[in-house]
Amino acid sequence: MTIAPLIILLLGIFIGIPVAFAIGMSALSFFLISNAMPPEIFIQRMVAVTHSFPLLAIPLFVMTGVVMNYAGITSRMMNFAEAMTGHWKGGLAQVNVLLSTLLGGVSGSANADAAMQSKVLVPEMTHRGYDPAFSTALTASSSIISVIIPPGIGLILYGFMGDVSIGRLFLAGIVPGVMICAAMMIAVAVQSRRLKLRPAFDAPMPWPNRASALRGAFLALLVPIGIVLGIRLGYFTPTEAGGMAVLFAIIVGIVQRELRLSHIRPILEQTMQATAVILFVICAANAFGFYMTWERIPAMVAQTMLTLTKNPYLLLLLINFLLILAGMFIEGSAALILLTPILAPVVTQVGVDPVHFGIVMVLNLTIAGVTPPLGTLMFTTCSITGVPISKFIKASVPFYIVLFGMLLLLTFVPQISLWLPNLQFD
Template identity: 45%
Template structure:
């Protein structure tokens, strides 16, 4: 009876997700189905598991970093960093497309959310890219793809969630994200340079920025760019925890807002409202997914899957190859944070059984779900970007084919060569 209960709850969950029902409703429906059908489990446990799922100290970092990212946008930081990125890459083929990628890498330490980054750049940069002669679909694909860098550059929300679920050092995940994020940034910039030359897209400027102009742009963007350094340095040297680092980020964002005299009191109120809305949606998903993960653990599904896979697959690289395909497919249909909360308890024990480094597997996991978020039929990054830029989904998919190839290359490099994920961690720690 209990086996049929968990099977039936999983079917309800999948049907709801495919039907485009909101993620938190789908998870709650699947979870409550189990508790209603299963006769040996009191329904009150559902409420207990949902509440306990969000009562985690590391998860406090999420509203802090969400709030810091929102305040950064109101403080004029985004504009200063964009000017700095343009001074560095404006002379390269593709012009503003290169700025788009570098801005995502620089803003990753500020916004922490790939959807927030995609939405911001779709509004701010895509119209300017079109004015410079870049096509709408190319501009949209570059924006959505570059937003994948954001979860990797610290302090990404995905790393905080993964660390709290898998009991892995969030500080080490922050550092590991630098290597993976830089690799993705470099590959995308090389690809954009090649495609821009092929399409005839001109640079923003004719020559490299002069030393004087570069120093001036660095001076303007220096304080905002200092935030990731402060967060990682503070966590590494034990000055504060990742959670406390989120509070430090808020104070720093407010400080910059008042220093630049661009943040008004009404912006603070608006920012608080946006933080509450964003955090509430994330936490409801976390709570519901946590309860569903408890059901899977109670039914010993992770243990049985681990035993089955380990007994049938002897090579860890074959296992990672299968995981890569599986996670990309999952990411096409399910929101990344929800997928992470449900699947990490299933897959991490298997990875540990193969002797795969925890940090290495975490980076593989996050990159996979990011690629899924870009992919049809339900890729959230694709829909958010196209919804703002008014790009046709069909045109977006056609234009994105070279980018998918590049993303697969990056994924294979991270999978086969752990140095891209744990190399900097070993140096710092």
């Protein structure tokens, strides 16, 4: 077996080469070193994956989030979240968590959610007396909800790489997403009492005002509901759902008179930039996956793991530990693309449902994004807010406890993820 590509990959990541380039270089090295096939196959493998219809959902859902930002829908959702929870202790912190949950059905990306809230909500929290480290840690931690609530891009990537129904994955993420939101809000309530944080409002907002805030956000709240129902009732595929979501966001922006012709160029630029990063990793990973398949690496990894234990719970515990370690050093989407073809066949051999494992894997790798030393969510939020990494880590400890606790709960109680898709697809 040729291990040079693996060494090049690990070395590239270690010295700080962008993950997509490290994967591409390691894959290319296999085709250059190996005499079994011409190097032109490398380009073929890179390009072939772009012909996949399910992957078209990624730029469409990315564009949905961008359009909604320009259409003012994001700010309306923040107003609704504040109207509902602003009178609680630590009201703006509760708004932070609730907004991440609402945006999960819009952006589908933890990094996009964390960056947006770091720019918009954290400065306001700091202005009202919140510790910037607490606000930044909360923003990074709560953004994890975005990848679980449909239509999370991580779920699309896992479904594509693992050949798992994306519709079932979308349904499977609803209950876990709501549960993580509730757990985070409880953690914020406890921390708010300990830190003596004041509410945003001295009294609950009157119900007519809450109803007005709900009307402003109502159309955006229909997006995840419409996506799930449309897929379930057979009106469109997950990929077509992305196109419908873009169209719906544009219509809402026009109706609310906030979307303008001048927004077309920045919307397209931001969509292309975000999509290019993801798809470059996918293309490189597809070429690298060809190397792994040729050398039978997934089969050997599966065999090695199964020799350690065939108990599904112990195997899931072992995989969770390995995923956390991998996610600390590799960006979540890249790790998901690389590891799904290796690990999904392993867990299915011991009877673990691939939909359940998808929720666990996506959540696991996203949680790793807020952990040192190289968590992408940690660096994204800290770079925007200017909070030192050491203070971020200290402020994140209560949220680490909640997130890892929820990860273990979802790992060992698969019914939480599976009861809704089983109910709807039986």
